[in-house]
Amino acid sequence: xxxNDTTIQVSPxxxxxxxxxxxDEAAIVLEDGKEYLVETRLAPVAKxxxxxxxxxxxxxxxxxxxAPLVKKVVNAMTTNETSFYRDMHPFKALQTVIIPELIQARxxxxxxxxxxxxxxxxxxxxxxxxxxxxxxxxxxTWHNYLLATDLCTDALDKAKSGLxxxxxxxxxxxxxxxxxxxxxxxxxxxxxxxxxxxIDFREMNxxxxxxxxxQMDLVLLRNVMIYFNNDTKRSILERVARLLKxxxxxxxxxxxxxxxxxxxxxxxxxxxxxxxxxxx
Ligand SMILES: C[S@@+](CC[C@H](N)C(=O)[O-])C[C@H]1O[C@@H](n2cnc3c(N)ncnc32)[C@H](O)[C@@H]1O
Numbered sequence: 282x283x284x285n286d287t288t289i290q291v292s293p294x295x296x297x298x299x300x301x302x303x304x305d306e307a308a309i310v311l312e313d314g315k316e317y318l319v320e321t322r323l324a325p326v327a328k329x330x331x332x333x334x335x336x337x338x339x340x341x342x343x344x345x346x347x348a349p350l351v352k353k354v355v356n357a358m359t360t361n362e363t364s365f366y367r368d369m370h371p372f373k374a375l376q377t378v379i380i381p382e383l384i385q386a387r388x389x390x391x392x393x394x395x396x397x398x399x400x401x402x403x404x405x406x407x408x409x410x411x412x413x414x415x416x417x418x419x420x421x422t423w424h425n426y427l428l429a430t431d432l433c434t435d436a437l438d439k440a441k442s443g444l445x446x447x448x449x450x451x452x453x454x455x456x457x458x459x460x461x462x463x464x465x466x467x468x469x470x471x472x473x474x475x476x477x478x479x480i481d482f483r484e485m486n487x488x489x490x491x492x493x494x495x496q497m498d499l500v501l502l503r504n505v506m507i508y509f510n511n512d513t514k515r516s517i518l519e520r521v522a523r524l525l526k527x528x529x530x531x532x533x534x535x536x537x538x539x540x541x542x543x544x545x546x547x548x549x550x551x552x553x554x555x556x557x558x559x560x561x
Contacts, residue, residue: 288334289324291316295339299323299354302342306355307432308488308513322357352434359433360508363401365453366408367503368535374551375409375499376416379530383498384417386528392424394497396524398487399505400429403440403480404453409501410476411462426495430485441482443472487517496526504534511542518543522559531557 291299299319300311311318320335327338330350341350366372383393397406406429413420431437450459450470463470485491487505500521506514521531522545531546532554533539539546539557546557 288336289320289327291319291323291335291339295319295336298339298343299358302351303355303358306351307359307486307508308510309358309508310510311358319358323354326353326357356433356435359436361401361433361436362504363404365404365450367405367453369453370553371503371532371556372408372412374554374556375532376412378551379499379556380412380417383528383530384419387423387498391422392426393420393499394426394495395428395499396494396497396501397427397429398485398500398502398521400431400440400482401433401436402445402449403429403436403443403482404445404449405429405501405503406440406480406482407443407472407476408453410479411458413479414462414476415458425479427480428483428494429480430483430487432484432486434484437482437484440480441477443474443477444469445472446470488513491520494524496529497524498526498529499532500525500529501532502537503532504537506537507534514542518546522546525559527559527561529558533557 296316296319303309303311323335323338327335330338330353332338332341338350338354341347342354387393395409397409400406406427410427413425429440431440444466445463446469450463459470462473462476464473465471487502488509502517502521506517509517518539522543525531531539538548538555540548545560547560549556549558
């Protein structure tokens with residue numbers, strides 16, 4: 282198989298090598314049968330880096346592994362699927378129960394710490410700040426900290442830019458919010474600067490030792506643990522448990538749970554949404 286002169290078929294040995302590399306660098310587990318994923322994701326990297334085949338790119342990784350090339354390959358192998366107000370119900374739970382409860386509990390301190398871990402291209406933290414602006418104007422005078430992290434530097438660069446294509450804002454963002462919080466510039470939508478500046482975007486690998494992070498009132502760790510094995514999930518959840526304030530909340534993706542992985546959390550239902558709190 283070729284794409285514009287770059288042969289992209291991956292051999293079994295090269296596939297195993299890429300699986301090991303991605304597991305070492307990002308803790309992402311690639312199962313057998315995912316050869317097509319390696320081929321479709323890495324063919325453009327091979328081409329843009331001037332290799333004539335995927336095999337040539339992987340040979341370079343095997344024998345020299347230049348850090349920038351490794352980073353490009355890891356970036357390409359991450360799945361950055363996301364959307365504004367993804368799955369809707371969790372944001373309803375935040376708006377109607379979680380944020381009002383946290384505001385009540387923090388009235389004296391007047392500060393909230395929130396972490397969007399694995400924020401991808403930024404739609405998740407931007408959904409949060411739009412919600413704050415629209416429904417919790419009192420937060421504007423608080424000392425809040427919204428941290429948004431991801432391993433993929435390409436996704437983070439896009440998140441930091443605050444620029445979204447029409448197709449991206451069409452997914453999940455109601456038209457009145459688009460008109461209110463974005464400006465159109467040269468065919469793209471740019472989120473208002475005051476919203477963009479509310480978020481601290483940083484590169485961070487959840488599977489590596491973490492830098493110092495303040496105690497959190499709310500952690501969104503959504504749709505990322507599906508890529509990890511149980512040991513990695515447990516290690517991340519243990520650290521999240523230590524980071525959460527005793528009355529803080531953890532939100533996972535719809536298909537994810539702490540159950541059977543780490544037992545310091547209890548599950549709470551808010552409408553259709555399962556959220557997690559530290560056990561007393
Ligand atoms: C499917 S997106 C989820 C985005 C967002 N949380 C959501 O639910 O819409 C998964 C993100 O996890 C990131 N990721 C994968 N492995 C990671 C790791 N070891 N550390 C940090 N982020 C990672 C990917 O780069 C990707 O942006």
